[in-house]
Amino acid sequence: MKYYIIAGEASGDLHGSNLMKGLKAEDEKADFRIWGGDLMEAEGGQLVKHYRDLAFMGFWEVLKNIRTILGNIKMCKRDILTYQPDVLILIDYPGFNLRIAKWAKAQGIRVFYYISPQIWAWHSSRVHGIKASVDRMFVILPFERDFYAKYDYEVDFVGHPLMDVVEAFEAPADFTTVHQLNDAPIIALLPGSRKQEIERLLNVMLSIVPDFPGYQFVIAGAPSQERAFYERVIQLSPLSKEATERVHFTDNQTYALLQHAEAALVTSGTATLETALFEVPQVVCYKGSPLSYYIARQVVNVDYISLVNLIANREIVRELIQDDCNPERIREELSAILAGGDRRESMKADYDALKNQIGQGGASRKAARLMVQYAQSEG
Structure with missing residues (x-):
C-alpha cells in the first residue's frame, strides 16, 4: 500500500x-x-x-x-x-x-x-x-x-513509543571521557529547547551549583541550539570560577547523559517522561513570562505540567512552577532526592508503575x- x-x-x-x-x-x-x-x-x-x-x-x-x-x-x-x-x-x-x-x-x-x-x-x-x-x-x-x-x-x-526508544538505547562507552567528566556524581540539567525558556530556566538551575560542591552539573544541549548560545548563558551567570569548572555541556546527548545521572532538573514536557524511563529522580522546573503564564492558567484544563504526573494522575515528581521556580525551592527539592531514603526510593517505585501504565514496549x-x-x- x-x-x-x-x-x-x-x-x-x-x-x-x-x-x-x-x-x-x-x-x-x-x-x-x-x-x-x-x-x-x-x-x-x-x-x-x-x-x-x-x-x-x-x-x-x-x-x-x-x-x-x-x-x-x-x-x-x-x-x-x-x-x-x-x-x-x-x-x-x-x-x-x-x-x-x-x-x-x-x-x-x-x-x-x-x-x-x-x-x-x-x-x-x-x-x-x-x-x-x-x-x-x-x-x-x-x-x-x-x-x-x-x-x-x-x-x-x-x-x-518512547519505551522502545529508551530500551534500545546504548550510551557510547567513551561518553564521560569525550565530555571530560570526572568521577563525581552527575546532576543533569534539561532546560528545554527554545531560546527564551533556556535563558530563563538555565539561569535559575545554575544558581544552585555552588550549593552542591560534590557534584558536577551537565547541560543537555538541544539539537536546535548552538553550543555558543549555552556558553553565553553560563558566562552571564554569577558563578565563581570553581563553580563554573563543575558545569559541563553535552550536545544532543540527552539519553547518554541520563544513563549516567544521579538526579536531574527538568523543564516540563516529554523530557520529564524520558527522565522517568531512565529511572533518574527529578525536579520539574518551569517559568514563563507573566503574561504567558496568566493566559495558560485561563485555558489549560489539567492539574499538572509534567507528563509523569499527568499519566499517574497524582504527584510523583515535584513541580516548581513560576514563583516556586526559584533557587531556594530548587535547592530544597534537589537535596531531598539526593539524600536517598523514602523520597528517592518512592519516586523510583512510582517510575516502575508508570512504565506499566504506558505499555510494555x-x-x-x-x-x-x-x-x-x-x-x-x-x-
Whole structure:
C-alpha cells in the first residue's frame, strides 16, 4: 500500500521512522511519501518537506510567516492528490495536520492519526473536528482513551513509543571521557529547547551549583541550539570560577547523559517522561513570562505540567512552577532526592508503575499492525 505520512517536528520524525519500520514489517509492499526528517527518509520515505522548514512556533512567528504556512498547506494538498495514497498518516503537529485531515476526509482519503494532539489539556472542542475528519486515532497515553470515550469516539491505545526508544538505547562507552567528566556524581540539567525558556530556566538551575560542591552539573544541549548560545548563558551567570569548572555541556546527548545521572532538573514536557524511563529522580522546573503564564492558567484544563504526573494522575515528581521556580525551592527539592531514603526510593517505585501504565514496549509495531489491518479491512 501507499502511505503518505506527515510529521512536522523532530519527535515526529523519530516516532515516524519507527512506525515506518513497523509498516514495512507488516506490509512488504509499503511505499512512503513523507513530510518529516532524516530518520524517516533513511527508512525509505520520499521526502517532500523537511520538518526544519515547518518550525513556526508562537503567535507572532506564525503571523509573520503566514504566507509560507498557507503555501505549505496548498503544496501538501496538491502533492497528496498527485500521490493518491491508500492511507494518510498524520503524526501530532496539530496546527497543520488537523487542517489537512479535514480536507483529506472531504476528498475521500482514509485518515489515520498517530499521537493525538493534546486537546485534553486545552481547546477540547477540537475533538469534534477530529471525530469528523479522522478515521482512526492511535493514542500513546492511557488517559487519552478515556478522554475520547467521553465524546463517544473509540480510539486505539498502543502504548508510548518512547519505551522502545529508551530500551534500545546504548550510551557510547567513551561518553564521560569525550565530555571530560570526572568521577563525581552527575546532576543533569534539561532546560528545554527554545531560546527564551533556556535563558530563563538555565539561569535559575545554575544558581544552585555552588550549593552542591560534590557534584558536577551537565547541560543537555538541544539539537536546535548552538553550543555558543549555552556558553553565553553560563558566562552571564554569577558563578565563581570553581563553580563554573563543575558545569559541563553535552550536545544532543540527552539519553547518554541520563544513563549516567544521579538526579536531574527538568523543564516540563516529554523530557520529564524520558527522565522517568531512565529511572533518574527529578525536579520539574518551569517559568514563563507573566503574561504567558496568566493566559495558560485561563485555558489549560489539567492539574499538572509534567507528563509523569499527568499519566499517574497524582504527584510523583515535584513541580516548581513560576514563583516556586526559584533557587531556594530548587535547592530544597534537589537535596531531598539526593539524600536517598523514602523520597528517592518512592519516586523510583512510582517510575516502575508508570512504565506499566504506558505499555510494555512495541508501540510502533502495534500501531503499524493495526493500521495495516484497518486499511485492508476497510479498503
